Amino acid sequence: MAAAAAGDVHEEMLNRRVILKRYVTGFPSEDDMEVVTGTARLAVPAGSTAVVLKNLYVSCDPYMRGRMTKHEDPTYVPDFVPGEVLTAFGVSKVVASGHPGFAVGDLVWGMTGWEEYTLVPNPALFFKINHPEIPLSYYTGVLGMPGMTAYVGLFHVAKPKKGEYVFVSAASGAVGQIVGQLAKLTGCYVVGSAGSDEKVNLLKAKFGFDEAFNYKKEADLNAALKRYFPEGIDIYFENVGGAMLDAVLLNMRLRGRIPVCGLISQYNLEQPEGPRNLACVITKRLRMEGFIVTDHFGEYHKFEEEMAGYLKEGKITYIEDVAVGLEKAPAALIGLYTGRNVGKQLVKVANE
Numbered sequence: 221m222a223a224a225a226a227g228d229v230h231e232e233m234l235n236r237r238v239i240l241k242r243y244v245t246g247f248p249s250e251d252d253m254e255v256v257t258g259t260a261r262l263a264v265p266a267g268s269t270a271v272v273l274k275n276l277y278v279s280c281d282p283y284m285r286g287r288m289t290k291h292e293d294p295t296y297v298p299d300f301v302p303g304e305v306l307t308a309f310g311v312s313k314v315v316a317s318g319h320p321g322f323a324v325g326d327l328v329w330g331m332t333g334w335e336e337y338t339l340v341p342n343p344a345l346f347f348k349i350n351h352p353e354i355p356l357s358y359y360t361g362v363l364g365m366p367g368m369t370a371y372v373g374l375f376h377v378a379k380p381k382k383g384e385y386v387f388v389s390a391a392s393g394a395v396g397q398i399v400g401q402l403a404k405l406t407g408c409y410v411v412g413s414a415g416s417d418e419k420v421n422l423l424k425a426k427f428g429f430d431e432a433f434n435y436k437k438e439a440d441l442n443a444a445l446k447r448y449f450p451e452g453i454d455i456y457f458e459n460v461g462g463a464m465l466d467a468v469l470l471n472m473r474l475r476g477r478i479p480v481c482g483l484i485s486q487y488n489l490e491q492p493e494g495p496r497n498l499a500c501v502i503t504k505r506l507r508m509e510g511f512i513v514t515d516h517f518g519e520y521h522k523f524e525e526e527m528a529g530y531l532k533e534g535k536i537t538y539i540e541d542v543a544v545g546l547e548k549a550p551a552a553l554i555g556l557y558t559g560r561n562v563g564k565q566l567v568k569v570a571n572e
């Protein structure tokens with residue numbers, strides 16, 4: 221990173237950033253985003269409690285597509301603004317601080333920008349990284365938002381019991397790989413679906429799923445689920461929606477639970493598909509419950525300690541797909557909607 225002007229640490233630095241060019245309808249393209257170069261001052265305004273962050277890793281997450289749509293009614297997270305930098309979870313180092321809780325050199329994770337340096341007016345929602353001995357990039361995934369999503373959806377919403385039958389879709393992704401491993405630690409029988417044979421092999425060989433299948437090779441999803449769950453499904457961790465949800469509903473057991481985490485098959489459709497088999501919710505006394513992980517960030521530190529323990533003990537393993545360089549971020553994000561990513565998709569912005 222070249223300095224725009226020579227001087228002390230308060231100098232202006234060039235700041236590459238990814239902006240949204242326009243609101244998106246349908247499938248996003250790389251051209252909806254643009255890498256531009258601005259400048260950043262590595263100092264906080266006098267008297268403020270702001271921090272300046274040097275971003276090391278930024279995350280690509282499926283929900284970001286929703287923020288590229290212009291919503292008439294506000295939703296749970298604000299729309300991106302054309303011409304402005306995209307924001308996302310990331311891992312950063314504090315390089316200037318006016319906040320008593322954050323010192324220069326601190327490693328943090330939280331909602332930052334897809335850019336090299338970010339001025340955060342109020343860092344209160346950032347978490348300090350307590351386990352820098354674990355790969356820092358994991359704080360975009362297993363030790364960050366997606367890992368906590370898996371934990372909350374499984375343990376707070378689905379509440380698995382030993383011996384139950386668990387099915388996970390998008391199972392090799394950032395959230396799914398953790399759901400499956402946590403369910404195995406609980407003593408469940410776990411099957412995952414994924415969109416390639418490579419991912420299916422990972423599920424079985426690396427993450428310890430009991431079974432896995434490539435849903436793109438199954439002409440009849442209902443028949444595939446009957447094959448893997450002859451006794452039915454107790455918990456379906458829902459990541460995709462669409463045809464998979466319809467097939468799952470037919471295969472749920474009495475009083476089954478469906479934590480509705482995401483519906484990625486619907487995110488780029490201009491007309492979402494409706495589920496056809498909702499009557500099963502009545503006849504089988506099912507509980508479907510949506511959740512948003514940020515509602516549970518109050519218990520993040522408990523989660524961080526538990527998950528860091530699993531990682532260190534080798535009870536949980538994690539796979540990442542790292543794009544190197546901010547200029548790769550738009551393609552990396554779009555790849556989530558075609559299944560190009562193998563494991564948690566993130567972007568390395570700078571060397572640690």
Ligand SMILES: NC(=O)c1ccc[n+]([C@@H]2O[C@H](COP(=O)([O-])OP(=O)(O)OC[C@H]3O[C@@H](n4cnc5c(N)ncnc54)[C@H](OP(=O)(O)O)[C@@H]3O)[C@@H](O)[C@H]2O)c1
Pocket residue numbers: 281282283365366369390391392393394395396413414415416419459460480481482483484485486511512513514555556557558559560561563564565
């Ligand atoms: N509720 C919350 O608070 C919360 C928080 C985080 C994430 N989520 C949701 O959790 C889900 C998983 O997120 P993640 O970060 O773990 O993503 P991910 O699984 O790492 O990446 C997305 C994956 O979705 C699959 N996919 C893409 N298009 C699809 C389609 N049309 N039909 C079926 N599968 C498709 C692809 O895997 P395959 O190759 O296997 O198809 C792709 O690799 C998403 O729905 C996301 O929105 C919710």
